[in-house]
Every structure is written in C-alpha cells, then in structure tokens.
Amino acid sequence: MKIRRPFYFLKNALIGMKRNGEMTVTAILTVTSCLLLFGVFMLLSANINYIGEQIRNQCQIQAYIDFDATEDEEMLVYSQVRSLPNVSECDFISKADAMEEYRDYLGADASAFDGLEGEEFLRSSVKVNMTDIEKAKELEAAIKNIPGIAKVSNRQDVVQRVIDVTDVIRTGSLAAMIILLLVAIFIISNTIKLSVFARKDEIHIMKYVGATAGFVRRPFILEGVMTGIIGGVISLVLIGFGYTYVIGLMKEFLDIFKLIPFSEILPFMVATTFIFGVLMGAVGSAIALVKHLKV
Amino acid sequence: MIDFDNVTVVYKNNVTGLDKVSFHIDKGEFVFLVGKTGAGKSSAIKLLTAEIKPLSGDVWLDGVNVNKLKNRKIPFHRRKIGVVFQDFRLLRDKTVYENVALAMEIVGASKKQIRTEVPNILRLVGLSQKTREYPSSLSGGEQQRVGIARALVNRPSLIIADEPTGNLDSVTATSIMELFEEINRQGTTILMVTHSEKIVNDMNKRVIELDHGMLIRDDKKGVYNIEN
Numbered sequence: 001m002k003i004r005r006p007f008y009f010l011k012n013a014l015i016g017m018k019r020n021g022e023m024t025v026t027a028i029l030t031v032t033s034c035l036l037l038f039g040v041f042m043l044l045s046a047n048i049n050y051i052g053e054q055i056r057n058q059c060q061i062q063a064y065i066d067f068d069a070t071e072d073e074e075m076l077v078y079s080q081v082r083s084l085p086n087v088s089e090c091d092f093i094s095k096a097d098a099m100e101e102y103r104d105y106l107g108a109d110a111s112a113f114d115g116l117e118g119e120e121f122l123r124s125s126v127k128v129n130m131t132d133i134e135k136a137k138e139l140e141a142a143i144k145n146i147p148g149i150a151k152v153s154n155r156q157d158v159v160q161r162v163i164d165v166t167d168v169i170r171t172g173s174l175a176a177m178i179i180l181l182l183v184a185i186f187i188i189s190n191t192i193k194l195s196v197f198a199r200k201d202e203i204h205i206m207k208y209v210g211a212t213a214g215f216v217r218r219p220f221i222l223e224g225v226m227t228g229i230i231g232g233v234i235s236l237v238l239i240g241f242g243y244t245y246v247i248g249l250m251k252e253f254l255d256i257f258k259l260i261p262f263s264e265i266l267p268f269m270v271a272t273t274f275i276f277g278v279l280m281g282a283v284g285s286a287i288a289l290v291k292h293l294k295v
Numbered sequence: 296m297i298d299f300d301n302v303t304v305v306y307k308n309n310v311t312g313l314d315k316v317s318f319h320i321d322k323g324e325f326v327f328l329v330g331k332t333g334a335g336k337s338s339a340i341k342l343l344t345a346e347i348k349p350l351s352g353d354v355w356l357d358g359v360n361v362n363k364l365k366n367r368k369i370p371f372h373r374r375k376i377g378v379v380f381q382d383f384r385l386l387r388d389k390t391v392y393e394n395v396a397l398a399m400e401i402v403g404a405s406k407k408q409i410r411t412e413v414p415n416i417l418r419l420v421g422l423s424q425k426t427r428e429y430p431s432s433l434s435g436g437e438q439q440r441v442g443i444a445r446a447l448v449n450r451p452s453l454i455i456a457d458e459p460t461g462n463l464d465s466v467t468a469t470s471i472m473e474l475f476e477e478i479n480r481q482g483t484t485i486l487m488v489t490h491s492e493k494i495v496n497d498m499n500k501r502v503i504e505l506d507h508g509m510l511i512r513d514d515k516k517g518v519y520n521i522e523n
Contacts, residue, residue, distance in 0.1 A: 008400060202386055202397075208344065209449070210374035211401040212367070 012219035016195040027191040031231025034184040039239040041173035061128040064151040077148040089129035098122040188284025228281030232273040296322040302352035312338030314508040330505035377446030381458035383438040385430040392426040436467035456487040492519035
C-alpha cells in the first residue's frame with residue numbers, strides 16, 4: 001500500500017491538472033514568467049556583487065612623493081606607507097616606472113615622450129591596496145601625514161558611488177523578487193481553488209468514507225508543487241539561453257567587467273528556482289486549501 | 296451501539312436542531328428516523344458523523360464519545376460508518392468498480408484486498424455484471440446499489456441511509472429496502488432517515504420520530520403516522 005500511494009496522489013494531481021486544463025496552463029505560464037523575472041533579478045543581483053567585487057579590487061590609493069626626494073627618502077616613505085594599518089599590498093612606482101606606465105597607456109601616441117625621461121617631470125609614487133575599502137579615508141589621512149608625501153589620490157568616492165548604486169539595484173531586485181513570488185502564489189492558489197471546486201463531490205464522499213485531511217489535501221498540494229516545478233524548469237531553460245547570449249554580447253561590446261560564467265552559477269540557479277517553484281506551489285495550494293477545503 | 300444522552304444542538308443562527316434528545320440503539324437494530332423537514336433528523340446524523348458538536352449532552356458510538364473526538368481522530372471514526380445518500384453521490388468519471396474501490400483506497404486497503412472485496416460487495420448488491428459501467432448508464436436503483444456497495448465495502452458497523460429511496464420509484468425502492476434488510480440480517484446496524492410512509496409501514500421496524508428537535512415517539516415496531 002505504502003508503495004502505491006505516491007502514484008495514487010500523483011495520478012490524482014495529474015487528473016486535477018488535466019481537468020483544469022486552461023487554468024493549469026495559465027498558472028504554469030504565470031509561474032514561468034515570475035520565475036523568469038525572478039531569475040533575471042537573481043542573476044542581476046549576483047552579477048552586481050561580482051562586478052562590485054571587481055571594482056573594489058581596482059580601488060587603490062596612490063601616494064605621490066615629493067619631486068625633490070632622494071632615492072633613500074623615497075624608500076623611507078615607501079616603508080612607512082607599507083607599515084600602516086589597512087594596507088594589504090604596496091607597490092613602489094619609481095619615476096622611470098611611471099614613465100613606462102604612461103607610455104603603455106598612450107600606446108601609439110607614446111612617441112610624443114621620445115627623448116624625455118620620467119625623472120624630468122614625473123613623481124615617484126606608492127600604490128596601495130586596502131584590506132577594508134570602507135576605511136579608505138582614514139588610510140588616506142595617515143598617508144598624508146607622512147613627511148615627503150606631496151599628494152594623495154583616492155578614487156574611493158567614485159567607488160563608493162558605484163557601491164551605493166549597486167546597493168539600490170540589489171534592494172530593488174529583492175523587492176521585485178518578493179512581489180513576483182506573491183503574484184505566483186496568488187495565481188497558484190486560484191488554480192487550486194478551482195481544482196477543489198471541480199472535485200467538490202469527490203472530496204465530500206472522501207470525507208464521509210473517512211479520508212484523513214492529509215489524504216484529501218495531498219493531491220492538491222502536489223498539483224500546486226508540480227505547477228511550480230514545471231514553471232521552474234521552463235524558466236530555467238529560457239534563462240540559460242538568455243544569459244549565455246548576454247555573456248556573449250558583454251564579451252563583444254563591454255569587456256570592462258566580467259559576468260559570472262553560467263556554468264558557475266547554474267547549480268545555484270537550479271537549486272533556487274527549484275526551491276522557489278516548490279515553495280510557490282506548496283504555499284499557493286495551502287492557502288487555497290485552508291480557505292476552500294474544510295475536511 | 297448508539298447512545299444519545301440528553302443531546303441539545305443549537306446552530307449559530309439560534310435555531311434549535313435537537314432539544315434534550317435521548318435514545319439508545321442496539322447493535323444489529325434497524326431503525327427509522329422520521330419527522331417533518333427541520334425536525335432534527337439531519338442534526339442527529341451530523342452528530343454521528345462528527346460534522347457538528349452538541350451544545351450539551353453526549354453522543355456515543357461503539358463506546359466512543361463522538362463529540363469529544365479530536366479532529367485528527369474523526370476520519371477514523373467515520374470509517375465505522377457507511378453513509379448512503381438520497382442523490383447517490385457517485386463520481387461520474389469513475390466506473391462502478393472504481394467508485395466502490397475509492398472507499399477502500401481512502402482507508403489504505405491493499406490492491407489485493409480491493410481486488411477481492413469490491414467484486415464480493417458488487418455481487419451482494421447485484422451488480423456483478425455492471426462493474427465496468429459508468430453511473431450515467433445505470434438506472435436510479437442501480438446507482439443506489441453502487442452507493443450502498445460503497446458504504447458497505449469497508450464493513451462498517453453502522454449504515455446511515457439518508458432518504459435512500461427518495462429518488463426511486465416504488466418497485467425499485469422495495470428492492471433497495473430488501474437489500475438493506477439483507478445487510479441488516481448479516482449484522483450491520485441500520486439507521487434510516489425516510490419520508491416514505493409505505494416503506495416504514497411495510498418494514499414494521501423500530502421508528503424514532505422527531506419534531507421541532509424533540510423526540511416525540513420511539514416505537515419498537517412502528518408505523519409512519521406523520522401528517523405532512
């Protein structure tokens with residue numbers, strides 16, 4: 001008996017889905033749309049974190065040393081900067097290195113500097129990476145206090161602005177995901193309600209014959225869960241194609257930032273879509289059953 | 296078997312369903328419950344199937360206080376009762392066999408038990424040749440026989456029949472009553488609600504009459520005797 005019961009419930013759930021044909025299709029499409037948008041927001045959120053991390057890694061403080069400083073003085077400044085708290089990496093850029101960097105940056109136009117040496121107009125500097133980007137201002141002040149430092153450049157303000165924007169997008173995505181979840185639950189709940197009405201007589205008979213509440217409810221819960229899972233699978237396939245296409249586009253036209261490779265995020269997407277599909281189905285059914293099925 | 300002990304039922308709209316009703320039914324009895332519309336017959340049935348609870352008093356079935364049952368125990372209590380309805384309440388998209396088998400599936404019977412028991416019951420009610428037919432192709436009497444088979448298949452100790460012949464012609468009604476008598480002879484207690492004077496008078500069984508929620512008559516071998 002225990003072995004054939006799951007088939008009994010599955011059979012009844014499928015009968016329910018078939019009986020409510022149009023409504024079931026509508027529910028699956030709604031769940032698909034919701035989970036599709038849900039997935040888009042999830043990918044957006046994950047990639048914003050990913051890109052944010054890339055921006056954070058690019059955030060450096062560059063401390064320029066007095067033009068007249070001797071090599072020994074420059075080394076002293078370098079060692080003092082390196083010993084400051086919150087410094088994770090520290091590179092000394094000599095005047096000659098700075099010249100090289102300029103030439104690299106200018107590429108073909110570098111010939112304009114032909115015949116010039118860095119020593120003639122560039123300053124040596126120290127490039128600093130931080131452990132905690134939030135404390136960039138404190139580090140900047142500490143560097144400024146070191147004798148021999150002429151100027152400190154810090155792009156932290158720009159980075160902070162990017163971080164603020166990503167925070168807003170992330171919060172917006174979360175709000176949108178919650179709304180989508182509620183919409184899907186509402187639609188599934190209505191579908192199950194119709195299913196309960198369609199099987200009213202059967203439920204009544206089951207009740208009199210002594211069916212437990214769980215026995216009566218299980219096919220409906222299963223019907224909701226299957227609607228959620230089918231919607232989830234369709235949305236995942238669509239997201240897979242869409243995301244791969246977007247990655248291709250990004251590589252071609254906007255290669256500054258990298259997106260998370262699909263293969264890397266796939267297990268997370270499958271797990272989340274499955275969990276939310278099942279959750280939408282189960283909660284939607286449960287709401288319908290509490291309201292419309294007194295056993 | 297059944298004990299109503301000073302039972303009062305009052306509905307939310309302050310309508311009295313039953314008013315201090317007491318009676319006892321022994322195992323194996325055949326009892327008619329009669330009365331005008333609104334007399335309290337349905338309240339009595341709903342108390343037995345644990346659909347409603349009394350305001351006061353107790354209802355006992357097989358030594359169990361029905362109104363003290365916890366919600367999760369109610370389905371198991373209902374398995375002791377088979378209910379037959381006036382409008383048969385068969386599932387249109389299931390065959391005769393499937394309609395009866397459903398009752399066994401619900402209580403968790405094995406496939407083997409279902410395969411043995413359903414044909415036995417269908418034989419008892421005279422429908423061995425109709426197992427694969429759908430309710431829509433059956434006569435009223437045959438549909439009621441399916442209803443009776445479904446009520447009987449889990450071998451309940453009590454059958455409650457709510458106007459089982461209300462939708463049938465008199466010849467068919469008589470054959471259905473013969474079936475109930477046979478079931479009763481085999482030891483199942485039967486509590487039947489009916490408005491049929493002919494049936495009550497022909498059967499010459501115990502009659503309990505309710506009026507405005509009160510028990511006004513309990514005759515061991517009674518007649519219908521109600522002015523409509």
